[in-house]
Amino acid sequence: MKQRAAGDTGGADAGRPIAPALEARLSVAVGRPGSAFAVEAELALDRGVLVLFGPSGAGKSLTLQALAGLLRPLRGCVRVSGQTLYDSERAIWVPVHRRRVGYVPQHHSLFPFRDVAANVAFGLPRAERRRDSPRVRALLEELGLAQLADARPDALSGGERQRVALARALVVQPRLLLLDEPFASIDQEGRALLRHTLRETLDRHGIPAVFVTHDPDEALALGDRLVRFERGHTTLAGAPGSLLRRGHPVVVAGQAAGPARALEGGRAEIALSAATVEAPAELLEPGEGGQVRLDLRTRPREK
Amino acid sequence: MTGSQTFPIVLSLRVALTALLVVAPIGIALAWLQARRRYPGRGLVDAVVLLPLVLPPSVVGFFLVVVFGRFGVIGRWLYAAFGLRLGFTPTAAVIASCVVALPILVKTAQPALEGVPPELEKVGRSLGLAPLALFFRVTLPAAWRGVAAALVLAFARAIGEFGATLMFAGNIPGRTNTMPLEIFAAYQAGDDRRALLYVSVLSAISGVVVLVAARLTPREVPA
Secondary structure (H helix, E strand, O other): OOOOOOOOOOOOOOOOOOOOOEEEEEEEEEOOOOOOEEEEEEEEEOOOEEEEEOOOOOOHHHHHHHHHOOOOOOEEEEEEOOEEEEEOOOOEEOOHHHOOEEEEOOOOOOOOOOOHHHHHHOOOOHHHOOOOOHHHHHHHHHOOOHHHOOOOHHHOOHHHHHHHHHHHHHOOOOOEEEEEOOOOOOOHHHHHHHHHHHHHHHHHHOOOEEEEEOOHHHHHHHOOEEEEEEOOEEEEEEOHHHHOOOOOOOEEEEEEOOOOEEOHHHOEEOOEEEEEEEOOHHHHOOOHHHOOOOOOOOOOOOO | OOHHHHHHHHHHHHHHHHHHHHHHHHHHHHHHHHHHOOOOOHHHHHHHHHHHHHOOHHHHHHHHHHHHOOOOOOHHHHHHHHOOOOOOOHHHHHHHHHHHHHHHHHHHHHHHHHOOOHHHHHHHHHOOOOHHHHHHHHHHHHHHHHHHHHHHHHHHHHHOOOHHHHHHHOOOOOOOOOHHHHHHHHHHOOOHHHHHHHHHHHHHHHHHHHHHHHHOOOOOOOO
16 A cells, blocks of 8 residues: 555565465463453464454454554564564564554444445545545445445445445455454344355455454354464364364154154154164264164244 | 624634634543543543633632743743733633633543544554544544534633633733623623623523534444
């Protein structure tokens, strides 16, 4: 963008191997000394999407903010596409506004005093900052927001808001995009769609991303790589599929050996003959006396 | 209306508007500082800003004389260096108005700035805004209603200033007789009709201020 930060190699150098999208080693602490919450994190991503996964309070968001430069770590280093944004030993600290690192939060992601197009144009340099600039229009089009260009943020659905936030982050062509549980307050179906849109858009623009979530489905659907956080530490790293178990359906099929018999509490029981059960192998290992017992649970849902 | 009748009205408006121009950047900067920064001595700054609200106006006026008067701490130096005499001038009335308007400005603008979601500022910074640009393009637009209400109230406080002005600027007809001073002088002289003129003008201004401030009461910032 406007200013170039320390150690910038000036874009992709043809002769060199491409630097990894992100390498970071961070010690972050917040709060007063003594009662401070501290996080130690080690992150690496060649390209694609890195998922920071773990329960709330594990330090995922804090790590994300440190990557963005929104808070200053105690020590460590952050390198994005080969450029050092922070290195405590070499005393390098690039301030947030010069990092070209995008940020999408869960709440309050849009400027309420600007309409959709103006929100998207917000980060452009003054000369290009127009609601009808070609880049703004192209991104609105790409994310299916063209009809909403004049809408105010408070008139949008949660999913629309986050798509606008994504467009606004991408319009300035960031080196890296940071997303802090951006879909957490959106319903299940909307989330699945947004995931898909996000993944496609990132791939199309070739922008690497770090995505914070505590939802395993989301982690599996989006991540090329996953880092697990627990109580202020990164504990595991690897491919999401190797660290998280994908949910699989369990299918029970057979011949009804009679009518269903009603039980208490709206439940019923049916006897099956020649029944088969299809499920992940480890669920079907017979226990004592060759008995197979599956305890299946339906998800809570509305009646 | 004769010139001597309109003079206090024009003078009061000029004094209050000048005071507002001077105190607005200082007050908004202080409100932002108190809303967004934690630093040693923050509580002390809070107390000093609030002081003019608690102190009797005559005490504020006395302090102003001690500081800015001809033989005051700063006043003496201003006179020696520039030949400036502040006491008993319209400038003195402006200074007095500034001092009493500051607390209400800071204390009304501060919660408005505190109410701006930090996420908005984080997003703004990530989009390349340096601190000053961030304030003018994100924080202030998000808090403008509350800040505008604070300015309106500060103006009302400035135009109604009496005690400290009397001590520091005096009540010199045709020079420092602002409306509040003129009301007192006319009433003492038994000229109730003259007093009533300024009472009406000040009441009207106050009525407008209350209405405008109510309309500006900050709304919830939507997500």
